[in-house]
Amino acid sequence: MLNSKIPPGALENKWNDYKGHVKLVNPSNKRNIEIIIVGTGLAGASAASSLGELGYKVKAFCFQDSPRRAHSIAAQGGINAAKNYQNDGDSVFRLFYDTVKGGDYRAREANVHRLAEVSVSIIDQCVAQGVPFAREYGGLLSNRSFGGTQVQRTFYAAGQTGQQLLIGAYQSLERQVALGNVEMYARHEMLDIVKIDGKARGIIARNLVTGKLERHFGHAVLLCSGGYGNVFYLSTNALGSNVTASWKAHKQGALFGNPCFTQIHPTCIPVSGDHQSKLTLMSESLRNDGRIWVPLKPNDTRKAADIPEDERDYYLERRYPAFGNLVPRDVASRAAKERCDAGYGVGNSKQAVYLDFASSIQRYGQAEVSKRGLSNIDHAGVMALGEEVVKEKYGNLFDMYQKITGENPYETAMRIYPAVHYTMGGLWVDYELMTTVPGLYALGEANFSDHGANRLGASALMQGLADGYFVIPYTVGNYLADQLAVKSIPVDHPAFLQAEKEVSDRINRLMSIQGKQTAESFHKRLGKIMWNKCGMARSEEGLKEAIEEIRALKKEFWSDLRIPGIVEEMNPELDKANRVADFIELGELMCIDALDRNESCGGHFREESQTEEGEAKRDDQDFAYVSAWEFKGEHNWELHKEPLEFEVAKPSQRSYK
Amino acid sequence: MKWSEFFTSSVGKKFVMGFTGLFLISFLVIHVGLNACIWANDNGVMFNKAAHFMGSMVVIRIMEVGLLAGIFLHAIQGLVLTAQNYKRRSVGYAVPMGNTGSPWYSRWMGLLGTLILLFLILHWYNFWIPSRFTGVEEVFIDNKPYDNLYGLMLLTFSNWWVVIVYVLGCISLAYHLMQGFHAAFKSLGFHNRKYLVVIRNVGNVFSIVVSGAFAMMPISMKLGWVS
Amino acid sequence: MEHYNMNLTLKVWRQQNTRTAGRFETYKVSEVSSEMSFLEMIDVLNERLTSEGKEPIAFDHDCREGICGSCAMYINGRPHGPWHANTTCQLHMRAYKDGDTIVVEPWRANAFPVIKDLMVDRSAFDRIVQAGGYISVNTGNAVDANAVAVEKEKADESFANAMCIACGACVAACKNSSAMLFMSAKVAHLSLLPQGAPERNTRVVNMVAQMDKEGFGSCTFQGACESVCPKEIKITSIARLHGEYLSAGLTSNK
Numbered sequence A: 001m002l003n004s005k006i007p008p009g010a011l012e013n014k015w016n017d018y019k020g021h022v023k024l025v026n027p028s029n030k031r032n033i034e035i036i037i038v039g040t041g042l043a044g045a046s047a048a049s050s051l052g053e054l055g056y057k058v059k060a061f062c063f064q065d066s067p068r069r070a071h072s073i074a075a076q077g078g079i080n081a082a083k084n085y086q087n088d089g090d091s092v093f094r095l096f097y098d099t100v101k102g103g104d105y106r107a108r109e110a111n112v113h114r115l116a117e118v119s120v121s122i123i124d125q126c127v128a129q130g131v132p133f134a135r136e137y138g139g140l141l142s143n144r145s146f147g148g149t150q151v152q153r154t155f156y157a158a159g160q161t162g163q164q165l166l167i168g169a170y171q172s173l174e175r176q177v178a179l180g181n182v183e184m185y186a187r188h189e190m191l192d193i194v195k196i197d198g199k200a201r202g203i204i205a206r207n208l209v210t211g212k213l214e215r216h217f218g219h220a221v222l223l224c225s226g227g228y229g230n231v232f233y234l235s236t237n238a239l240g241s242n243v244t245a246s247w248k249a250h251k252q253g254a255l256f257g258n259p260c261f262t263q264i265h266p267t268c269i270p271v272s273g274d275h276q277s278k279l280t281l282m283s284e285s286l287r288n289d290g291r292i293w294v295p296l297k298p299n300d301t302r303k304a305a306d307i308p309e310d311e312r313d314y315y316l317e318r319r320y321p322a323f324g325n326l327v328p329r330d331v332a333s334r335a336a337k338e339r340c341d342a343g344y345g346v347g348n349s350k351q352a353v354y355l356d357f358a359s360s361i362q363r364y365g366q367a368e369v370s371k372r373g374l375s376n377i378d379h380a381g382v383m384a385l386g387e388e389v390v391k392e393k394y395g396n397l398f399d400m401y402q403k404i405t406g407e408n409p410y411e412t413a414m415r416i417y418p419a420v421h422y423t424m425g426g427l428w429v430d431y432e433l434m435t436t437v438p439g440l441y442a443l444g445e446a447n448f449s450d451h452g453a454n455r456l457g458a459s460a461l462m463q464g465l466a467d468g469y470f471v472i473p474y475t476v477g478n479y480l481a482d483q484l485a486v487k488s489i490p491v492d493h494p495a496f497l498q499a500e501k502e503v504s505d506r507i508n509r510l511m512s513i514q515g516k517q518t519a520e521s522f523h524k525r526l527g528k529i530m531w532n533k534c535g536m537a538r539s540e541e542g543l544k545e546a547i548e549e550i551r552a553l554k555k556e557f558w559s560d561l562r563i564p565g566i567v568e569e570m571n572p573e574l575d576k577a578n579r580v581a582d583f584i585e586l587g588e589l590m591c592i593d594a595l596d597r598n599e600s601c602g603g604h605f606r607e608e609s610q611t612e613e614g615e616a617k618r619d620d621q622d623f624a625y626v627s628a629w630e631f632k633g634e635h636n637w638e639l640h641k642e643p644l645e646f647e648v649a650k651p652s653q654r655s656y657k
Numbered sequence B: 001m002k003w004s005e006f007f008t009s010s011v012g013k014k015f016v017m018g019f020t021g022l023f024l025i026s027f028l029v030i031h032v033g034l035n036a037c038i039w040a041n042d043n044g045v046m047f048n049k050a051a052h053f054m055g056s057m058v059v060i061r062i063m064e065v066g067l068l069a070g071i072f073l074h075a076i077q078g079l080v081l082t083a084q085n086y087k088r089r090s091v092g093y094a095v096p097m098g099n100t101g102s103p104w105y106s107r108w109m110g111l112l113g114t115l116i117l118l119f120l121i122l123h124w125y126n127f128w129i130p131s132r133f134t135g136v137e138e139v140f141i142d143n144k145p146y147d148n149l150y151g152l153m154l155l156t157f158s159n160w161w162v163v164i165v166y167v168l169g170c171i172s173l174a175y176h177l178m179q180g181f182h183a184a185f186k187s188l189g190f191h192n193r194k195y196l197v198v199i200r201n202v203g204n205v206f207s208i209v210v211s212g213a214f215a216m217m218p219i220s221m222k223l224g225w226v227s
Numbered sequence C: 001m002e003h004y005n006m007n008l009t010l011k012v013w014r015q016q017n018t019r020t021a022g023r024f025e026t027y028k029v030s031e032v033s034s035e036m037s038f039l040e041m042i043d044v045l046n047e048r049l050t051s052e053g054k055e056p057i058a059f060d061h062d063c064r065e066g067i068c069g070s071c072a073m074y075i076n077g078r079p080h081g082p083w084h085a086n087t088t089c090q091l092h093m094r095a096y097k098d099g100d101t102i103v104v105e106p107w108r109a110n111a112f113p114v115i116k117d118l119m120v121d122r123s124a125f126d127r128i129v130q131a132g133g134y135i136s137v138n139t140g141n142a143v144d145a146n147a148v149a150v151e152k153e154k155a156d157e158s159f160a161n162a163m164c165i166a167c168g169a170c171v172a173a174c175k176n177s178s179a180m181l182f183m184s185a186k187v188a189h190l191s192l193l194p195q196g197a198p199e200r201n202t203r204v205v206n207m208v209a210q211m212d213k214e215g216f217g218s219c220t221f222q223g224a225c226e227s228v229c230p231k232e233i234k235i236t237s238i239a240r241l242h243g244e245y246l247s248a249g250l251t252s253n254k
Ligand SMILES: Cc1cc2nc3c(=O)[nH]c(=O)nc-3n(C[C@H](O)[C@H](O)[C@H](O)COP(=O)(O)OP(=O)(O)OC[C@H]3O[C@@H](n4cnc5c(N)ncnc54)[C@H](O)[C@@H]3O)c2cc1C
Pocket: A038, A039, A040, A041, A042, A043, A044, A061, A062, A063, A064, A067, A069, A070, A071, A072, A073, A074, A075, A076, A077, A078, A079, A161, A162, A188, A189, A190, A191, A224, A225, A226, A227, A236, A237, A238, A241, A242, A244, A245, A281, A421, A422, A443, A444, A445, A446, A457, A458, A459, A460, A461, A462, A464
């Protein structure tokens, strides 16, 4: 059933060969073809503008009030590309290899190689759009390094890289809107896919302002709806990020790939109390200069600054001397959890470790002293100079930290703890980014494709833009070339009416429960179950419990939910309830998937599968496959396996020691 | 872009404001310089001569027309802009921002301008109309006849309420210029931050010194500091 | 940091939709932790309202870390509340003390009609960008990223303007409801880069025309916008925009 459509030939020629032979749609035909794009993050905005430029008639949807506010805006650290501007040994191959290895050998080689190939054009395109990446004094682009790599290939714009990239894509999108090639539907939420003769032909969307349901036709539908980290309630994702679009597609027949692969980011601001609505990321780029440590003594209550150097445990540097503080995220997160569980945590909650900039500030300060030829500078003077350098690099992140915690990170070490950040899992797609429903595509974080079991930092932005700018414009044509005979289907076609009715029925059911509990409270409870039992460490017993608990929660949700207000009006509680209902179902599938995968790989850590030193133990013999789950009915999924073959990057036990 | 588009756009309108504003400022410089002659304390000889010199130059007479046009353009455009801008927010705030983000006088340019205009009407009535149309008593200096504007000033400023109105007019002008001076440069597209700091300071000093000098004239006369 | 709890009185603007009139409602919220964010405090109130079967307060928000520009509340006479260079979602309750009364209003400007409660329609901003806030480069047209060096100072200045999050606080603060700070940030971002040069003239002219059409006021250089901008965009950008506009308008041949 699963055909990944990987082109034949040598790895490095696959994409070129594919492009050379793929079917094309001629310009006059493009004008008659409509494409629906759900989502305007990096993936959606880049796809919408590129397809609009090609001449397709595009309709783009997002639930925010403007496409520019998609969650991609929040990405901080940077975007990778194999430019090798630093002359430090980078290449397309190395980016490919790092990504496959970083993903713990659970990604498809062909996709990853293509990603590494087009990464180079992404930077060119963005610079041409006016994305103001950081530059050196000579006027050329600057790079930094990210976790899991030993080269500097990350392009950045202070701590606001996602914002700058998204604004670039958004501006291109708005240009197409102005030219009449793209119609933008902001404050709209897609609530179902419409299928006709087995093919995706449109969507049902709710106008969030009027509450009315709308039917939209498209020859193809592209889901660029982002990740589902909010299934954990607390995550670094924006509050609106949700799984609804993907989940509806899943229930309409699209397989869900590796749902349990979740990335827990090691450096986030710790939870402060029950009121917490989200967690804030402190970019991975901070690990370029910050050193992570805990006290050597358990339950040490002294202030960070009062703990002398020889009573500190820089545990990442100790355990992984080769990569030190720049080990991949999964490794760093587990190491933090290990220390805290063992009683070495810091802060009130003891669920935190230090991220300390003192030594970098001093180092930079000294460099400034010699650069400027200063003499007679005392320690405080050196530190002040160093602070300036650090401020230029990470100023906005430090400000963010201070606003949230009220503490000054230039003076006291930051307290950080891992938090849910990204979902490698997503809709299963083939090489062309098409799901198992013909004509239905998934791009960006919404698909499962390129990061295996763990994503390297600065690779999600790369993937989103690769999919939208450079992959889908080719691959979608291959499908559409066969659809030229299909005229626009009027939206009073019975399939549209039927789909609308189903959506409307479900909304009415939700509204009529009239119980006592809020959608938010169910979401919080779901999040707790997921974090405790399907979070950083997972066990057979815990997962089985979790599945039962989630099923019970679902029952309770559908019998005791309360939504005030009415349907045909703006009703944010109704929207939230719609999303939480889908999260609950997804949570169950994630646990089922995690239970099935009795190995540890990347972000997925099964307690049953670890080495004596507590490192993750992968099982290539039994689990070198993508789990693609087919929805069969309530609580019922069928597993399909896409075997993974590694011809070039031969799997080895990942080591960062 | 057509002229009509340019001048009806919000930026074009501000260009007119800034341009006429700076033009009026340049006039103020001349005006204050000329009037300062009253402090020569020579019974108005220098002042009357200077006024005569100005009044008899063709260039100045042409510029006077421009000045009048400038004032009206500036005043009308300013009031129109104020009214238009006011209408951009039909429902106001229950808790206004007040002076937390901007000095009060910057928000009251329309009112300050109107006060200046009222003052100007009085001013024209007092001096300009007599000097140009209805005629001013003559005085002989070196056997030549001159309009005795100095005498007219003495007479006019013997009245307390006139002095008070003039001083109020000058205070309005000072505040109007504290905001107007730097704003005019910005309206004309001046954006170098280093120079703008200088412009702001020069503007403040200019506003206070020039308006202060004007205000001192009626006061000096009333209090008999000049004779 | 020391933590404490407080009891507060909230006066919040409630409005069913664009067509109906609104009014203030008063709410008491108790046991608010100083560690909460302002929006989390509203969340707590909303949870209470919802479980009482009342409609919660509608407001825009998404990222909750000061970057998406969704959140928009005019708090006690200031857009985004009392902190400098801050968004509503980054405001934390340690800014308040026990017994405080907080008045929360939506952005007020005719160009930003209220949709519901504290939620306003800022789509005018998108239309201003459509009028020219971009560089026309189709996908695939680009030369190598390092082919053109950009003076660091200009690149940094461009970036400082590109940081705008389009929250609309500048409009909310401006007595003229002018969108100039927003628009000038875009114009400066693009015109400071060599890539943006070819469209420099048409960009500024068309964007200004659109802003006027949307019903925003003009700039009087009072500086209220600058004082509330979460990203510290400078009013000198507006002066720059004026310059760009004048040179475009006065040098064009038609
Ligand atoms: C705090 C943070 C920092 C990050 N930093 C980095 C980094 O430095 N480097 C990096 O590479 N990656 C980073 N990431 C990851 C990266 O930002 C995301 O993976 C990526 O931006 C996802 O882009 P996207 O286009 O797939 O989806 P999104 O940007 O999430 O966009 C989703 C879009 O779909 C729309 N949508 C969703 N559901 C519906 C629906 N039902 N109906 C209508 N519209 C819908 C939304 O409105 C939105 O427009 C970071 C992530 C976070 C959370």
